[in-house]
Amino acid sequence: MSFDFDELQDLLANWPSGDWPEKAEDGVLDRICQVLRAARAHTGASAWNADLQPLLRHILLRASDSAGRDMRLRVPAGQGWPDQTSWEHHGLEVLEAGSSAYLLTACPWHPEWLGGEEEGVFAAAFSNKSVRRMAHYAADPFVSDATSFANYSSLGQCEAVRAAFLIPEGDTLIVNLPTGSGKSLVGQAPALVNKEEGHLTIFVVPTVALALDQERAMQQLFRENDSTRPDWPLAWYSGLSQEQRAEVRKRLRNGTQRILFTSPEALTTSLLSAVSDAATAGMLRYLVIDEAHLVTQWGDDFRPSFQALAGLRCTLLGLSKGTFRTLLMSATFTEETVDTLASLFGPVDRVQMISAVHLRPEPQYWFYKASSSEEKEERVLEALRHAPRPFILYVTKRDEITHWSTVLRSRGGLRRLATFDGGTPDRERLRIIKEWADNRIDGIVATSAFGVGLDKLDVRTVIHATIPETLDRYYQEVGRGGRDGKSSVSLLVFDDSDWSLPERLAKPKIISTELGFDRWKAMYQSRSSTSEEGLLSIDIDAVHKRLPGGSEYNVNWNMRTLILMARAGLITLDIDANRDGQDSDPAESASSLLAAMASVRVRIQNDGHLIPDLWESAVRASRGKTLEAAERNLQMMRQLLPGSSGSKHQIGREVGATLTELYSVRSMRWPVHVTQVCGGCPKDRFVIRDRTDYAEPTVVPVHRVTSRPNDAWKEKFPWMDPAFVYLFYDEAQPLADIRHSVLQFAGWLVRCCGVQEIAASPNSVLTTHTAWSRLYQHAFGRVLLHRPVSGGHMEPYSPLARMSILEPDSAPDLVLEMQMLQRPFHVVVLPLGLREPGNSQRRLADVSPNALRLENVIRVITQ
Template sequence: MSEHDLSVLQNALQAWPTPAHLEAHHRISDVCRRALDAMHGLTLGESGWLDVTALVRQVLLIQGVTYGGAPSLVVPSEAPWPTADQWRDTGCDVSSLANARLRVTAELWAPPTSSPEEQEAAEEQVREVYRDLDPTWSNQIPSDPFWRAAHPDFGAYRGEPQRQAARAAALNDGGSLMVALPTGRGKTAVAWTTMLMSHTGVTVVIVPTVVLALDMERRTIDLERSTSRVLSPVHRFAYIGAMSAETKKELRAAIRTGSQRIVYTSPEAFVQGLSDAVITAAKKGLLQQVVVDEAHLVDQWGTEFRPEFQMVPGVLNAAYDAAPDDLKPSTLLLSATLAQRSVDVLESLFSKPERPMDVVWGTELRTEPSYFFSNHPSEEERTAAALKGVTLLPRPLILYTTKVEDAEQWADRLRATGLQRVAAITGKSSDEERRSVMERWRGEKPDGTPTATTLDVVVGTSAFGLGLDMSNVRTVIHACVPETIDRYYQEVGRGGRDGRPTLGYLAQAPDDMHIAENLNSIKVIGDELGWARWEAMLNQSTPVLGGSRLRIKRSSLPAHLNEGYDQHNAWNLRTLLLVTLAGAITLRAPQPDIPEGITPEERSALLDEYYEQAPDAIDIVLQDGTLMQPEAWKKAAHAVRQQIQQAQTKSLVAMQKVLAQTTCVGRTIAQHYAVTFDGARFHVSAACRGCPSCRRDPSSSPGTSPAEPAPPLPTSRTATDRMAPWRGGQGWMFISYAPGDRLDDLFARMAERGLNVWRVDLETAERLQRNVPTIPVVWDDPEPGFSPLEFHPGPLVAVVHSDEVPKRVWERISTGLPTYLIGPETLRNPSRPDSLLRDVSEGTYASAKSLLKGM
């Protein structure tokens, strides 16, 4: 909160250059803290004049918008402080005072629009970003006992989508589950639940970037500290390239024994260096779960330049096959932005013939951003517009470019204008540079210790910020045109993760669309070259693992097949992906081919040799012999190439529609993310805080309160009902109890046999969870419209304490859904009110005492 911003900042300005002393009771905003850090940086040469003016102006605007009036501050005017003209250039009014001081007040600025009415609406939307008001969540829902057991600090679910996602993930028993859940709805907590509900076993989380792996490691260290649990014997959680060989070896050993409870890694490391450890853990029944975070990238990145995303299922399949029947690993695919092509690819790669993929569709559009666009006749004018946006829009701020060289040039340009609290993150940045930028930007060390902020603006390319827990980004500026609506929406979505309003501003130049169209065209090898390259790879492959696979070296092709000069590896991978999507092969991560009967020393030597060679190897399994002939292969490859390009073109067209500014941005994005899965159509409700179309015609705006999705719990194939034989083939069973029966013992035995969903009072459900701490107990909240009683197709236990069967319980039984009804011996039959249910039960009957004895 910003209650003391003005007084704290004014005291610091009067005391400068002496560092400000902040009292414990002072409640100041993040921006005020940044302003104090920037003022101190002036004395060290770590801040520029524009850093200070921008932050002080933002503090003044927060005060004026939140508390009213026209707040002002008295500031020094001597170097290194800004001059009066520099304050004016930063959107401030200035008046001179005695003693070389200036009084400054702030003026609001919004990106220009096409009419006074639109400009007024734009200014109000910008004003909302400065308002210091915590968001209120009106859609909180009582949480299940298992959720509170795993996350004691979470008193409620953040809406129905999170509840169903949490339930589905907790009940997932060796299946693949795709969860579409909005940013800010706790996807990380959903992924952590399985780990936190158990005492041993490994969860592997595959993340797209090193920065995200390091960020998740930081959060897990915090979790380990706050829960007093040991989650790793190595006390490391990110398996990354910069890690020492010895630490990697220790992590692999901890995964094999199940003592590494969770690890974050890239798809490349998962399918290469970690695959043997993961499969070994699975053989022992110790691999609980594999999570693919930002799962849309399996399609968006895996189809072209990071094929290891699409090799992940190869390791998963090997691990699944190796695991004991009752301890199969589950797969969790998480994303906030799943379009049709991504859904189709995930279903194709991660489903199993005997276990179709389940889905929880809880997608909602972000309601935080207001959208602004400007189109400029020259690169110079676009640069000036984006620069003005960086100068006058609120921090923390991200500026996105498409090219690495553009990001580096923009960082230099911003420094030249007077900003020093700026850095660039691109694909060329080292792991240490990424870690340092996040620490300086967030103001927090990897162990959670607060530290001074030294960055407010980060210039990045498309991967920057992906999934990061930087909740208070206020502005996202594009000095480029993204090649797909997916990329644009994901990047705008880096802002406002705390639920507060944000700004998205895109400034377009003449060459941007040409660049976007070139990037949009995914490089897929043609028919003739593709077949020739594929045939050569087959001819040079080596049978491994008893001939069940063929191993291909990515760099093995002869020079006469070169495409793109020295880009052998890239074109080999594109060819293999095309062959995979055509259905001719499945990709498998290479596994060590180690013979039986060798000494431990020989095995260790062969493993070391395998880890050294693995990055250059891909294993394949032939699937469709009809596609081994040239014409059939070319026909199938052509069809796949068309599907890929159609999806890309559709996403670019949606981006162009947004730039045309003729329709609501929120409606366009909602249409793009509507998908069909397993014969059902999943829609996304439109939402828009503000865009050019809605500012022109406010009555047409979908607003910021879209209908919340209410996804059902997936079908019972993800749960094992080991009580089914007691039902004797019937759909339901009545279990009677008498006074003094040990119901708590009975309930625990039933939960241990796969009955997780309980319609009981909350106190009983929570007591049951304490009695079976490693088994998730789902409480059937009787709130109409949300109850699993009506919708859950899997087994459900309903406990009754009166002589009457509740109408809704009997309606469920009448539909044939699997139900265990527990009630007193005096419970009457709703179909024959003059009879007891135990005497004329159409289902199966047992007393609690006999059932407990039999179990």
């Protein structure tokens, strides 16, 4: 319901009576109402004070920013409400208003230890102003009809969704889009658009939390577009009952599931048999891997099943005869990651990328080096008394979660908290995710297991109470804030002891040449032939006589060895279902899954794989690139943080420049140019800038698409070159007749000539008929792109057959734009009276050799 600042003031003036709303549209006001409804039920208690005070400061600062003057709020005194000292401790100025009330004014916060701007630290994050450029692009009708979305959220999302449908079957698409740009829709769209049975998307996510969050969002989309559809499970996790698991497997095999969100561990164990059956039946159409950069990680983050996904894909492609597409999605691809993924999910010439990378303008970055862990706690508690809600406090180890939760509750007085890590039980995860979405939790204390891909838009504060494992991880976690396009806070408080984990991870345990070669020999000696020529089955738990074995440790290191060899081009991996235990449900941990359930098979790509010197030289380059990237990541983190060179007050490198260096890809095949943006950091805190003033990245469409024959054109108009044809209509004829003929011709082009792109003016009277937006129903795969006709000369080349429509009042220069477009097939429909560009004395129709008349064409195609 609608509930604003003035209504809040009215209810506070009548405390404790009044009709407090059950739900407010505004997130901050909704939280305030929840706290005060609970407080009213416990009159005289004060445990809720510390939760309320930052929220009231938040709403006051936002209202003051909107009004352009200091706003005041009248609150009760006594009855369990905070006293004057407590209000002031939370950054609020207090005036007595009689014996039973205070007048509160929110004060700017100027901590000496952080520095800051004149209006105070974190000030921008209390504003309601958007700092992200919200340039929306009209959604193609085939997408809007399936999702109810009128617009794409960004140009990058627009081209990525299109590419997901256009790339040939069997190809891989790398989707490189910033957080908040609608990346999830790219992987969801195929399941929404293709409603028929036998069209399955397997959507792999790194955490159960993300699987559950994606399921929640997808169920809502399904309900909005098909109210009769039952709510069967869309996420696979250990919390499902045996009956639910059996039902999902049944749906996978009979073609009614459409989409399933799952972890790589489940996909390589309990789901592998059913998914393999779906692939064999030709029903697996998309394999989507979200946060795909994790496939290339080593060290403590190494997850055998994640790294095995490339081999599993290879197997499924063989079973399905190449009928599915692979989407690899992330907001944080580095150069080394792109190269590795392309080699693992290739062949390279069948890998394409959609990239539209700009840094996030929302976060404002603050860093502080504490002298001790005790000072770190004081600074974090002080910051949380003054920071906007909701917030996430990130740590790196599970025992740190317990510690910080205790600190925030006992010393900070906060109650509306939850804790989250990789070991949080499924039932608890569900509760936390739902309460987080419903604003019933104001803060989460978590490891990186929380938040990856979770699309809560209004997170205002992200605090790191330690140095994250890598700069890449840091930026991913910062990206949880400000997804609504408004300013957010990023605060990192650390001490010298926090460097130990990043330094250890900068030297990931890849594998030594000698031990790696020994492991490979043991696995190769365990080989057995398969029914497919050249494909060898190996024992993933094989043990060399010099090595300890028969354990999860051994399986993990054997998997590391195989991945390293695959990256070096010595082998290709293949993961097959273990049919002996089909449909069993082992514990889906990230350890010995492959040994428990799957058969690992390899295909030798280099006959010198058993020669030590050749083995070493082949893997040296791959290992070296990984180690170099890890060390580079650490050094950039050191450059970013203050005090890394010895001086406590030394200011680190500018954040935007550092992240631009991290995410730029200098590859000739997949170049990524990062649009540099910084919401403010110690290096440029006082530079006045418009944070919405940054260039929209140029998005290059995919160049490999499934070609469609135009035999119908050759049959009907064999004398006309379809690469560029003028089709003239007589604008003197009744508009209804012209529109009918144009629609009839457009339908024929889409249905019979493989046209997959149509362009017109957004205000064209020729295209206002409903039939225009329904043309996609006649297209191959029901995919038809709609583009504006103007500005086409700025479009990168796209190998799609196209029809463009010009209006009677179109400028002659628009014809020149049409001529500059490169398309394999292009029909330009334009008025008979349009003048030749550069010569207003002649009609274009009188001097155009490759031209047709609309009325003649209609007679030909309707014969």
